[in-house]
Amino acid sequence: MSAVSRIRNRRSIGLARIRNWSRGRLDGYAAGWRDGYRLGACGHAVRLGAVMPAVRPLHILFVATGKGFPYSPLDEAVTVTLKGMVARLTVTRKETVVRDAAALRPDLVLVLDGLDFDIARVDAIRALGLRTAIWFTDDPYYTDITSVLAQHFDDVFTLEQSCVEYYRSIGCGRVHHLPLGVHPAVFRPLNPPPERRRDICFVGSAYWNRVDFFDSITDYLEGKNVWISGIWWERLQNYKRLARQIELNKWMDPKETAMTYNGAKIVINLHRSPYDAEFNRNGARINAVSANPRTFEISACATLQMTDIRDGLSSCYVPGVEIETYASAEELTAKIDYYLANEEHRQAIALRGLYRTMRDHTYANRLDRMLSLLFEQ
Structure with missing residues (x-):
């Protein structure tokens, strides 16, 4: 390579580095602004909603x-x-x-x-x-x-x-x-590191009703930025297709769970069945209509929650305003696509869910x- 070619090559590399640095700086600034704005809005919602009971x-x-x-x-x-x-x-x-x-x-x-x-x-x-x-x-x-x-x-x-x-x-x-x-000292808005950020996540044990549901959406999840964590998920019919997206047989502690919720744009909530004879001791077959504790913990992290419908849910949150619901796999996937494409709407619901949680559900x-x-x- 001639001296002139070497000089041109170095100049080209130098210009590429400058462009990459400038692009990274702009992208970092935009991401930092978004994260800062989110945490500021969350802090305001927490202060407005917080209740201090008398001693x-x-x-x-x-x-x-x-x-x-x-x-x-x-x-x-x-x-x-x-x-x-x-x-x-x-x-x-x-x-x-x-x-x-x-x-x-x-x-x-x-x-x-x-x-x-x-x-x-x-x-x-x-x-x-x-x-x-x-x-x-x-x-x-x-x-x-x-x-x-x-x-x-x-x-x-x-x-x-x-x-x-x-x-x-x-x-x-x-x-x-x-x-x-919810214990706000643990479940609260956080700023997760890049490696914890995902579009969709689910945290929980693979009870059989959950296995059946996630089996039905394997095709949809396989191509998505999704993370599933919990025990027994090897029961999935198509476990190998999702294995890279599953943290198998791990009980996350509350702090790690809160960080995982914060790192996701959408958190799926799917209640366990009250009629699971393998795990339950519910001989009277009493139905479950109330929201599970995870409902409050997810919303406390100011993340959009998409939960299956229970009759008592509407007494805790307003569906479509403070939380989002689904009645079928098809409705869930359609709503995920919508909210991933509509950031402002997604964050607005999550923020209102945070305020309601701090006001009513600690x-x-x-x-x-x-x-x-x-x-x-």
Whole structure:
């Protein structure tokens, strides 16, 4: 190569580098502006919607699930929230709850989940003249167990609306519908790194109704920027076709889940079936009409959520305004295509969903409602 050719080659490379640098700078500026604008709008929605309940002069003895992950985030959310809402909170274990209740004589002994709680313990606490309450976190999927346990508590709280009348019908005197909520310290708007950004994601276990549904949209998902994470997804008929897009047999912790939601333009929510005989203990075949906890967690991340329809969903969010719904695989894929092509509309719904979540669906909202029902009515 001649000297002139070498000079021209270097000049050409230099110009290409300058063009690439300029293009990267412009693209980076645009992406940074979009991310900054989104986080600023989200911060405003959070501030507008946030509710600070009054502190009550109560002593609560709280029995956490003690089960470890994935229940430990629930234990933490309730513990942290209650600490800011009552004059005194004591956290105990089911093994020591009777002793602690007798020594401390709290205003309330609150049990979370309680599927492995010994009935003799709650009877012993009530024999002390102390008030008891239980908050069921998995209704109606294990009602064969909870139906026996519920009858031994003064007050029963259930996240499933259909279980309220069921518990009353078997002799429970005071039953209240109280969904789980969102812990805003964890599930909140974030700025995910580039490698966490995707068009579509789903996080959850591959129960059989979910397997059937995702089998029906394999052709659609195969060519999309999609990420699926959870256990049992090897059950898919066409697992190999989606394997590169599936994080198999992993339980993401809440912080990683929140980052995953934030990194997606659209998060799919598909409720598990209440009639799955392999995994459920629901011999009474009670239907599920209430939104699952994931509904609130996704919306708290200011990401557009597309969920299958449940009768109780409209009492939590306005479909088409604060959340999006689908009744079939065809409707889901059509709406995904629409919202991926209409960024402003997608972000507007996600932002309104964030505001509604902060206003109505945090653990502070839920526990304020619980204490009001127990001590003010």
